[in-house]
Amino acid sequence: MKRIAVVDNEKLRDMSQKQHIQSLCPVNRSGTECIKLEGSLLTIDEVTCIGCGICPKAAPDAIKIINLPEILDKKPVHRYSENGFALFNLPMVFFDKVTGILGVNGIGKSSAIKVLAGILKPNFGEIGKEGQYDELIEFFKGTEMQLFFEKVKAGAVRISYKPQQVEIIAKTQKGKVKDLLKKVDEKNALEEISKKLEIEKILDNDIDKLSGGELQRVAIAASVLKEAELYIFDEPTSYLDIKQRINVSKFIRNLANENVAVLVVEHDLIIFDYMSDNSHIMYGSEDVYGSVSGIKPVKNSINTYLSGFLKEENIRFRDKQVKFEERKPFIGKNPDKLIEWIGMSVKLGKFSLEAGEGAINKGEVIGVLGENGIGKTSFVKILAGEIKASGKLDENIKVSYKPQYIEASEELVMIYLKDAIDKYTNQIIDPLNLKPLFLKKLNELSGGELQRVVTAGCLAKDSDLYLLDEPSAYLDVEQRLKVSKVIKDFMELKGKSALIVDHDLLFLGYLSDKLMVFEGTPSENGIVKGPFLMEEGMNIFLKKLNITLRRDKESLMPRINKEGSVLDREQKEDNKYYYG
Ligand code: SF4
Numbered sequence: 345m346k347r348i349a350v351v352d353n354e355k356l357r358d359m360s361q362k363q364h365i366q367s368l369c370p371v372n373r374s375g376t377e378c379i380k381l382e383g384s385l386l387t388i389d390e391v392t393c394i395g396c397g398i399c400p401k402a403a404p405d406a407i408k409i410i411n412l413p414e415i416l417d418k419k420p421v422h423r424y425s426e427n428g429f430a431l432f433n434l435p436m437v438f439f440d441k442v443t444g445i446l447g448v449n450g451i452g453k454s455s456a457i458k459v460l461a462g463i464l465k466p467n468f469g470e471i472g473k474e475g476q477y478d479e480l481i482e483f484f485k486g487t488e489m490q491l492f493f494e495k496v497k498a499g500a501v502r503i504s505y506k507p508q509q510v511e512i513i514a515k516t517q518k519g520k521v522k523d524l525l526k527k528v529d530e531k532n533a534l535e536e537i538s539k540k541l542e543i544e545k546i547l548d549n550d551i552d553k554l555s556g557g558e559l560q561r562v563a564i565a566a567s568v569l570k571e572a573e574l575y576i577f578d579e580p581t582s583y584l585d586i587k588q589r590i591n592v593s594k595f596i597r598n599l600a601n602e603n604v605a606v607l608v609v610e611h612d613l614i615i616f617d618y619m620s621d622n623s624h625i626m627y628g629s630e631d632v633y634g635s636v637s638g639i640k641p642v643k644n645s646i647n648t649y650l651s652g653f654l655k656e657e658n659i660r661f662r663d664k665q666v667k668f669e670e671r672k673p674f675i676g677k678n679p680d681k682l683i684e685w686i687g688m689s690v691k692l693g694k695f696s697l698e699a700g701e702g703a704i705n706k707g708e709v710i711g712v713l714g715e716n717g718i719g720k721t722s723f724v725k726i727l728a729g730e731i732k733a734s735g736k737l738d739e740n741i742k743v744s745y746k747p748q749y750i751e752a753s754e755e756l757v758m759i760y761l762k763d764a765i766d767k768y769t770n771q772i773i774d775p776l777n778l779k780p781l782f783l784k785k786l787n788e789l790s791g792g793e794l795q796r797v798v799t800a801g802c803l804a805k806d807s808d809l810y811l812l813d814e815p816s817a818y819l820d821v822e823q824r825l826k827v828s829k830v831i832k833d834f835m836e837l838k839g840k841s842a843l844i845v846d847h848d849l850l851f852l853g854y855l856s857d858k859l860m861v862f863e864g865t866p867s868e869n870g871i872v873k874g875p876f877l878m879e880e881g882m883n884i885f886l887k888k889l890n891i892t893l894r895r896d897k898e899s900l901m902p903r904i905n906k907e908g909s910v911l912d913r914e915q916k917e918d919n920k921y922y923y924g
Contacts, residue, residue, distance in 0.1 A: 346412045347395050349388035350632045351427040355406035362386045365407070368398050387427055405780065410629045415657050420633070421483065422459060422466040430469070431455050432635040434484075435607060435624045437492050437574055442597055442606040444616050444642060446649050447626030449792055449820040452634030453609045454508055456626070457576050460607065461505040462496070495573075504572035508579045508609075510559040514552045521554070521562055522547040530571045537565050540595055542588070556583030557716050564592060568599065575599055576607045581615055582817070585716040586847050587889055590904075593619040611821050614850050614893075617642055618904040625649050627661040647899045649821070666825055668854070668900040671878060671923075682706045682808060682841050683727065688735035688872075690726065697722050699735075699872035702860070704809065704841050709832065710875050711852040712845040713885050714862025719870030720845045721748055723862070724811045727843065744807035748814045748845075750798050752789065757797055758782035764804035771837065772800045775830050791818030799827060803834050810835070810842040816851045824848060828855045849893075853882070853902060861885045879922050886921035893922050 356362055362381055371378035371392050378392040379399065388399070393409060400407045420430040431452040435445050437460065445453050458464035465474040468483065477497035484490045495501040517524055521543070525534050538544045541561045546554065554562065560583045567575060577596060581589040593615055600606045600621075610616040616623070623645035628634035637645075637654050648654060652662030684703040689696065697719040704710055714720050725731040728745040757778070758765065764772050773779060776796045781789065789797060795818045802810060812831070816824045832855040835842050843860075846852045852859075859881025860874035874881055886893060892905045892915040902923070905912035915921060 346417055347390055347393060348410050348412055348430055348633050349390050349393055349427050350408045350410075350429065351386055351388055352406045353384070353386055356386060356403060359384060361403070365399050365402050368402060370394070370396055370398070405783075408629070408632045410632050412633065413657065413659050415659070416633075416635055419469045421468065422455060422464065423469045423471060426471055429455070429631060430633040431459070431466075432628075432633065434459055434489060435636050436488050436639055437605045437607060438488075438622065438639075439573075439605045440600055440602045441621040442600050442608060442619055443639070444620030444623035444645070445607065445609045445626055445636075446616065446623055446645060446821065447634070448630060448822045449790075450630035451626045451628050453626050454578055455634070456636065457505070457578060457607060457609065460574070461503050461576055463505065501574055502570075502572045503574045503576065504567045504570040505576045506563050506567040506578060506580060508582075510563045510583070511556070513559055513563055514554060517551045519551060520547070521549055521551055524551060525562070525565055525569060528566050529569045531569055533569060534565075537568055540591075541565050542591065555716070557585065557588060560584055561588070561592070564595075568595075573603060574605045574607065578609045579611065580608060581610060581612055584847065586713065586849060586885075587715050589615050589847065590618070590889055590891060611819065611824065612848050612850070613646065613821055613824075614848075614902055614904060616821075617646055617901075625654065625661075627654060627657075627659055643896065643903075646901065647896070650899050650901065662822075668895070668902075670895070670900065680706045682708075683738050683741055684736075685738075686736040688726065688733045688737055690722065690731060690733035692722060692731070695719065695722075695867060695869065697726075697733075697870045697872070699723065699733075702872065702875060704843065704875065706841055707835070707839045708857045708875075709835050709842045709844065709855055710858050710860055711856030711878075711881075712843060712860045712862065713847075713852065713881070714870070715866050717866035718862045718864050719872070720862050721813055722870070723872055724813050724843065724845060727809065728811055741808040742806065743809050743811060744802050744805040745811045746798055746802035746813060746815065748817070750794055752787040752794055753785075755786050756782070757784050757786060757789070760786060760801055761797065761804065764800045768800075768804055768834075771834055772803055772830060775826055776800055777826075792820065792823060795819055796823065796827065799831070803831070808840065810840060811845075812842065813845045814847070815844065816846050816848045824851050825854075827851075831855050850902060853878070859885070863888070882922035883920065887919075891921070892916060895923055 366379045369379045376392050378389050380387045395409055400409050416432050420432050422431045434456050447453055459466050467473040468475055477493050480493040481490055543561050546558050580592055596619055620642040622639050623642045625637040626634050638656055650666040652665055653660045681703045685699055686701050688699040712720055726733045728743045781793055799815050828851050858875040859878055861881055861884050862870050864870040892912050893902045894905055894911055896903050
């Protein structure tokens with residue numbers, strides 16, 4: 345069987361550890377050099393390695409040996425180094441369609457689209473080589489991608505790419521938004537695109553002063569203002585609220601036509617479903633290798649993803665199927681109120697926030713929905729005692745609070761998570777797979793790793809109310825499913841209450857018993873409504889967005905109805921925006 349060995353030499357302590365690992369290898373001991381040491385560089389020969397599992401056990405953070413599925417018995421499209429990550433296959437590109445790519449982080453999604461975008465020159469496994477289009481044409485001979493790369497080579501397909509990390513734009517670009525966009529406006533459509541993406545009001549703002557959501561929309565505008573036949577969007581809805589997510593999804597959908605293809609990577613499953621026509625699943629082993637499944641209509645692709653099994657490829661990529669259930673009528677867990685507010689209001693500069701009358705009962709999980717800049721975080725801070733408001737608020741409860749923006753310190757993860765490790769290894773540490781992070785410092789973690797660690801830290805504190813502000817940010821689809829389950833199970837186990845602010849409808853719908861809805865005008869005023877029963881709250885919220893949700897018959901996952909479809913019209917007529 346073909347196998348792949350990935351070695352991170354920086355994670356191996358010193359020469360003596362490397363020599364020790366080399367001495368353990370049965371192939372080396374029998375006289376063949378499988379583990380080599382050249383200078384201080386340890387490498388593993390994948391041909392002679394017999395996959396005994398001894399060296400990855402000796403250095404689990406640094407060495408991974410993975411048996412490849414039979415279907416990948418060919419050379420990779422790209423390999424980062426001799427024992428580095430390998431990418432097999434690429435997603436296909438279809439004109440007149442939005443093609444989605446679904447998969448966990450670290451599986452090569454960004455690498456694959458960088459090859460398509462011409463940013464990463466593939467080496468086909470030969471380190472140091474820079475492949476040309478001729479080789480890509482040869483590699484994909486007999487497939488749709490052969491035709492695509494022929495067109496790219498002939499200059500008939502120009503590519504525009506919106507990168508994943510929009511924060512970099514604020515660090516690398518200076519000046520006003522308008523000036524940046526004018527430079528790339530090959531279509532002379534700055535006014536029209538700015539209007540569609542609702543960025544007209546920030547055109548005169550300095551780029552380095554923009555919020556994450558503003559940067560995201562400016563980055564999308566910049567890529568769309570370029571003339572291209574293929575537009576690639578890597579995570580186009582991060583930092584956006586639901587209203588903006590829906591708007592951006594419609595905008596991206598409308599780009600595809602007979603001369604234009606669109607590729608998109610997205611982690612919000614409901615938005616992914618809404619935005620894409622068809623989709624690939626990327627599978628493999630995190631940071632070791634990644635490959636691309638065959639193409640399917642988006643509905644089938646999502647249901648396959650949830651099932652955890654790729655039938656055509658005969659690959660199981662998750663032990664368990666993800667199941668959604670019909671929501672049972674909420675009968676209330678505990679009639680006792682935990683915290684109550686009456687006539688609360690606060691003025692924060694030009695912004696004012698009002699909350700009429702509401703309460704959180706013991707044992708309830710309350711989801712919070714609303715646009716950006718409408719006071720959700722301020723409300724959370726009032727409950728956490730960080731902001732003082734007028735009116736009545738019972739403040740004699742213990743609150744554990746995970747803020748939206750997390751400051752990462754030098755502290756070691758295992759010190760930060762001491763309470764969680766001592767008390768909740770089974771409930772929190774294991775399901776969130778935090779053990780491999782124990783020896784890292786908080787400021788060395790990726791966005792998704794830090795989010796999981798800080799969420800775990802928040803849950804492990806002894807508290808009456810858990811306030812979690814955007815716990816799904818930076819998480820991939822799989823991690824979102826896991827984190828929502830951990831929060832829900834934990835609250836049930838402890839009989840505690842939680843308030844969860846988030847923009848991912850699937851995430852929030854899964855774990856919430858009730859819903860609060862924030863209305864008003866962003867940056868001017870916010871009005872807090874609820875908590876409502878889930879159906880009532882969703883109905884109020886979705887009606888404002890003018891979208892309807894149904895449950896998929898097979899997976900029971902919520903899906904946004906196509907605007908104007910029979911179901912959409914029927915649900916609107918019945919005033920049942922949520923599930924009908
Ligand atoms: Fe040697 Fe391969 Fe076993 Fe590692 S897994 S010890 S390289 S045979």
